[in-house]
Amino acid sequence: MVDIARVRELSAAVESMVETYAQDSSTENYKQLQTAVSRLQIAAASPVDTLFSFRLKVGISLLHRTLVIGNIAVTMAMELGVIDALVALGQDQAHAVDLAAATGCEQGIIERLLRVACGLGICDEVDENTYRATEVTRLLVQPGWKAAMSQMDLIYPLASNARQYLSTTPAYREKQPPVSGATLFEYVHGKSMWQVLADNPDIRQNFDLWMSEQRRNEEETSWQRRYPPSTHLKPDNLKAGPEAVLMVDVGGAHGSQLVNFRSQFPLLPGQCVLQDLPESVGSFTNPPEHIKVMAYNFFTPQPIKGARFYYFRNVFHNWSDAKCIDILRNLVPAMDPDYSSVLIDDYVLPPTGAPLRSAIADVLMLIHFNSSERTSSHYQQLLAAAGLDLVAVYPKGPNEEAIIEARRWW
Numbered sequence: 001m002v003d004i005a006r007v008r009e010l011s012a013a014v015e016s017m018v019e020t021y022a023q024d025s026s027t028e029n030y031k032q033l034q035t036a037v038s039r040l041q042i043a044a045a046s047p048v049d050t051l052f053s054f055r056l057k058v059g060i061s062l063l064h065r066t067l068v069i070g071n072i073a074v075t076m077a078m079e080l081g082v083i084d085a086l087v088a089l090g091q092d093q094a095h096a097v098d099l100a101a102a103t104g105c106e107q108g109i110i111e112r113l114l115r116v117a118c119g120l121g122i123c124d125e126v127d128e129n130t131y132r133a134t135e136v137t138r139l140l141v142q143p144g145w146k147a148a149m150s151q152m153d154l155i156y157p158l159a160s161n162a163r164q165y166l167s168t169t170p171a172y173r174e175k176q177p178p179v180s181g182a183t184l185f186e187y188v189h190g191k192s193m194w195q196v197l198a199d200n201p202d203i204r205q206n207f208d209l210w211m212s213e214q215r216r217n218e219e220e221t222s223w224q225r226r227y228p229p230s231t232h233l234k235p236d237n238l239k240a241g242p243e244a245v246l247m248v249d250v251g252g253a254h255g256s257q258l259v260n261f262r263s264q265f266p267l268l269p270g271q272c273v274l275q276d277l278p279e280s281v282g283s284f285t286n287p288p289e290h291i292k293v294m295a296y297n298f299f300t301p302q303p304i305k306g307a308r309f310y311y312f313r314n315v316f317h318n319w320s321d322a323k324c325i326d327i328l329r330n331l332v333p334a335m336d337p338d339y340s341s342v343l344i345d346d347y348v349l350p351p352t353g354a355p356l357r358s359a360i361a362d363v364l365m366l367i368h369f370n371s372s373e374r375t376s377s378h379y380q381q382l383l384a385a386a387g388l389d390l391v392a393v394y395p396k397g398p399n400e401e402a403i404i405e406a407r408r409w410w
């Protein structure tokens with residue numbers, strides 16, 4: 001049964017947050033509005049409905065309220081070219097007949113798939129069997145979002161094998177956390193995620209595309225916006241000369257954050273270097289001129305000495321504590337104690353009340369890599385084990401990722 005008094009109370013809270021947000025559209029107010037709306041949504045559903053939806057949710061929610069079947073329906077509509085056709089024809093509106101003519105698909109299938117897509121808020125239904133593309137539809141036809149949807153091919157099998165995996169993996173029922181042994185990903189796919197990417201250039205390309213796309217349109221999430229000292233970067237407080245290095249983006253895939261930083265500050269002295277595995281940097285056929293691209297394995301000594309920043313985004317959460325310390329120990333000798341900083345750009349879990357997005361990311365890391373998202377004190381321990389001091393944790397952006405700065409202590 002729905003608790004009407006609670007729904008009324010939460011509904012009033014939503015109305016009040018709408019007014020607050022209308023007065024001040026800050027990130028904080030935006031987040032509070034989102035929270036108020038989702039609380040109302042959950043309260044207004046019967047517990048059975050809530051559990052039903054929950055049972056069908058898989059891995060990560062790429063678009064709000066994406067469910068397994070919804071995801072399949074949208075994937076089918078994408079693969080059949082219906083979503084592309086809708087964007088091409090449906091700026092104003094497109095009838096299923098037009099979409100069938102454009103794609104060669106059976107009209108009835110188009111209507112059924114788009115009924116789900118409209119229910120999920122991916123496009124609008126403006127009349128019977130007549131649809132309009134929205135901002136979400138237009139986003140979905142971007143290469144990065146197509147790549148993101150294709151990543152689900154690797155994630156769905158994890159959901160369907162989780163129970164069987166647990167029955168054969170005693171570590172989860174023992175006191176020690178499962179830091180070794182096959183992850184759910186390895187159990188299902190027979191090899192590590194990195195090996196799958198190395199063996200399948202098309203999957204690797206989609207992965208890199210998705211990494212770049214994730215925050216492409218979110219200026220507030222760029223690292224330099226979340227790292228206030230970047231506003232004080234001036235030529236006179238940076239090393240210059242042919243050997244000087246401003247930033248190394250380690251494990252940077254296609255270096256979206258480095259490229260963005262360089263184009264915002266083209267005149268700062270020092271090179272910008274992108275490092276990743278050969279299968280990633282090798283496929284980066286057209287890097288911007290002012291970025292140096294280097295194949296590098298971060299479990300070997302860092303070859304670039306004395307850079308101002310060694311930046312790692314979404315890297316440490318892929319590795320166990322022991323491996324993170326190994327990565328840091330391979331870096332520390334290259335750092336100049338008076339000049340270099342390590343910047344770790346990752347989720348930083350609060351001790352309580354972790355936002356769902358970061359909690360899901362944490363379990364995603366567990367099942368892919370036996371690794372985790374971490375609190376700031378957890379990061380402090382890892383850094384100290386490698387001879388680094390945690391200098392500051394800079395505030396979280398809209399995606400809950402923060403920047404941790406560390407320096408060599410000698």
Ligand SMILES: C[S@@+](CC[C@H](N)C(=O)[O-])C[C@H]1O[C@@H](n2cnc3c(N)ncnc32)[C@H](O)[C@@H]1O
Pocket residue numbers: 194211212250251252253254255256275276277280296297298299312313314315318
């Ligand atoms: C989750 S992705 C993050 C990519 C990028 N930093 C970003 O945020 O868009 C992790 C990256 O680490 C790279 N990586 C994994 N193992 C590595 C290794 N041993 N040495 C260097 N890079 C590695 C992967 O190829 C991948 O691009």
